[in-house]
Amino acid sequence: MTKRRTDGLSQxxxxxxxxxxxxxxxxxxxxxxxxxxxxxxxxxxxxHHVANKSDLLAAATDDVIAGVLTGVVVEAEPRETLRTxxxxxxxxxxxxxxxGAQLSREPWRxxxxxxxxxxxxxxxxxxxxxxxxxxxxxxxxxxxxGVAGQNxxxxxxxxxxxxxxxxxxxxxxxxxxxxxxxxYPFVNKAAAHLREHDDREQxxxxxDIFLAGIAGLR
Numbered sequence: 001m002t003k004r005r006t007d008g009l010s011q012x013x014x015x016x017x018x019x020x021x022x023x024x025x026x027x028x029x030x031x032x033x034x035x036x037x038x039x040x041x042x043x044x045x046x047x048h049h050v051a052n053k054s055d056l057l058a059a060a061t062d063d064v065i066a067g068v069l070t071g072v073v074v075e076a077e078p079r080e081t082l083r084t085x086x087x088x089x090x091x092x093x094x095x096x097x098x099x100g101a102q103l104s105r106e107p108w109r110x111x112x113x114x115x116x117x118x119x120x121x122x123x124x125x126x127x128x129x130x131x132x133x134x135x136x137x138x139x140x141x142x143x144x145x146g147v148a149g150q151n152x153x154x155x156x157x158x159x160x161x162x163x164x165x166x167x168x169x170x171x172x173x174x175x176x177x178x179x180x181x182x183x184y185p186f187v188n189k190a191a192a193h194l195r196e197h198d199d200r201e202q203x204x205x206x207x208d209i210f211l212a213g214i215a216g217l218r
Contacts, residue, residue, distance in 0.1 A: 011049040019060045022098045058109045061102045065111040068092050069118050078125040086144045086207045093148040097156055100149030132217045147203050169195050
């Protein structure tokens with residue numbers, strides 16, 4: 001018989017345990033049975049703090065995103081702060097792939113609102129005119145979360161198939177290089193860069209391209 005815990009159970013402790021389960025096994029691994037076993041407690045103690053799995057996923061996502069946003073130095077120049085926030089979100093979703101899925105599934109939750117608020121505020125501080133601010137914030141948030149989510153999905157795919165990133169990219173690059181250069185001129189040239197490219201560097205290059213573009217709006 002499993003010994004029940006005798007110390008107090010907090011939402012913070014539950015969220016931390018849920019995050020560990022999610023990181024180890026993904027969303028399917030997070031069940032209240034797994035959680036009660038992990039925490040050596042009963043269902044009632046957990047339901048006292050969280051209503052259901054959806055609320056638990058939201059709370060765990062809020063915690064991860066808060067860790068990114070509160071860790072950014074707000075006194076820094078807005079452009080550099082934006083780059084830091086974007087890269088922090090990329091790394092967080094890479095480390096916790098379920099976060100990206102949760103943000104897209106329930107965009108009305110506090111985590112996504114916090115992301116919009118921070119990125120929109122920094123774009124405002126950069127001097128993006130009000131007429132373009134909403135669209136600019138939406139475009140940048142969608143880029144950051146979209147690329148980060150796809151990167152995390154690709155990593156999971158390679159892991160599940162026991163693949164190696166360098167071997168996989170080398171194989172794709174070889175396929176691209178063999179394509180008809182007249183029909184696929186860009187893809188043929190890109191093959192030379194695909195094999196050795198760094199996902200984080202490419203992601204940040206996209207952020208820089210975006211920021212260079214919005215400079216023309218001012």
